[in-house]
Amino acid sequence: MTAVLVSLPVAWAQVWTTPLAELAPAFTLFVHERDNYDPKSINYVLSFRPPTGLLKSLPNLKVAFSLGAGVDGFLADGDYPRQVPLVRLVDHGLSRDMTHYIVMHTLIFHRDQRAYDAHQREGQWRQALPARRTEDTRVGILGLGEIGTLAATRLRDLDFAVAGWSRNRKEVPGIQSFAGNAELDAFLNRSDILVCVLPLTPETRGILNRETFAKLPHGAFVINVARGGHLIEDDLIAAIDEGRLAGAVLDVFQHEPLAQSSPLWTHPRITITPHIAALSDPRAVARAAIEGIARHERGEALENRVDLSRGY
Numbered sequence: 238m239t240a241v242l243v244s245l246p247v248a249w250a251q252v253w254t255t256p257l258a259e260l261a262p263a264f265t266l267f268v269h270e271r272d273n274y275d276p277k278s279i280n281y282v283l284s285f286r287p288p289t290g291l292l293k294s295l296p297n298l299k300v301a302f303s304l305g306a307g308v309d310g311f312l313a314d315g316d317y318p319r320q321v322p323l324v325r326l327v328d329h330g331l332s333r334d335m336t337h338y339i340v341m342h343t344l345i346f347h348r349d350q351r352a353y354d355a356h357q358r359e360g361q362w363r364q365a366l367p368a369r370r371t372e373d374t375r376v377g378i379l380g381l382g383e384i385g386t387l388a389a390t391r392l393r394d395l396d397f398a399v400a401g402w403s404r405n406r407k408e409v410p411g412i413q414s415f416a417g418n419a420e421l422d423a424f425l426n427r428s429d430i431l432v433c434v435l436p437l438t439p440e441t442r443g444i445l446n447r448e449t450f451a452k453l454p455h456g457a458f459v460i461n462v463a464r465g466g467h468l469i470e471d472d473l474i475a476a477i478d479e480g481r482l483a484g485a486v487l488d489v490f491q492h493e494p495l496a497q498s499s500p501l502w503t504h505p506r507i508t509i510t511p512h513i514a515a516l517s518d519p520r521a522v523a524r525a526a527i528e529g530i531a532r533h534e535r536g537e538a539l540e541n542r543v544d545l546s547r548g549y
Contacts, residue, residue, distance in 0.1 A: 285305055300530070308549065323542070347397075389401050427454075433460070477507070488509075
């Protein structure tokens with residue numbers, strides 16, 4: 238018997254268990270906090286953010302699978318059993334949708350669409366000067382993993398001057414590569430539009446802060462689609478209000494749902510969306526988990542295994 242535990246808010250569980258049951262009817266599925274199960278029977282776990290201590294309580298756990306691209310929800314558990322492999326989701330559809338979001342908001346800022354939206358509301362016919370040449374608009378991608386690389390190449394193909402920053406140097410045709418802390422300042426200095434798609438680790442937490450914003454060109458624009466923990470929200474508001482930054486688009490926040498009292502809701506130069514830049518497709522997730530379990534059962538190496546020492 239292959240026993241799989243799904244740890245999610247119970248109201249969401251059926252969305253994920255239905256494709257699993259259809260595609261792998263031999264699995265025995267349990268939902269944490271809904272079903273009774275013997276912790277000793279559980280072989281595999283699927284989750285976004287399992288409760289602290291849950292995985293440690295499963296003595297025969299073989300592999301944990303993330304239902305999304307990020308794994309910080311697992312690593313936030315100080316009791317995560319380090320001998321248990323953790324697998325992150327890599328899905329082209331997820332990467333594609335995130336790229337759509339990044340490209341869309343890059344173009345909205347580049348073409349000054351928000352100003353024209355305001356003109357429409359005011360009933361004004363105003364033809365502004367042409368936007369800055371695309372070739373002269375420098376986009377910087379913080380994080381050149383699966384999603385960052387795809388977004389970088391799509392923006393490159395639209396003729397933006399694109400660079401990426403990552404821990405190790407990446408070779409992507411047409412993309413200028415910056416690597417390591419020694420080259421971060423140079424990367425920031427040339428980024429008119431800064432896009433964050435970094436994994437959230439102790440090293441990257443709070444990387445979008447006052448000091449970072451001060452190193453960007455005057456009037457730069459920030460897009461954060463990674464994790465809310467990357468951004469110091471008060472620093473962002475201050476940088477915009479001081480005129481250092483032109484504005485920002487945020488899809489992720491330090492606390493979600495975003496509190497109604499947050500000034501981000503009403504700031505005229507900040508666009509917010511409710512963590513929808515890319516949503517995991519339950520059937521794609523189910524297929525990836527089933528294949529991962531099959532590989533493990535065959536004794537093969539797991540694909541997309543997380544390096545727990547690095548956090549991604």
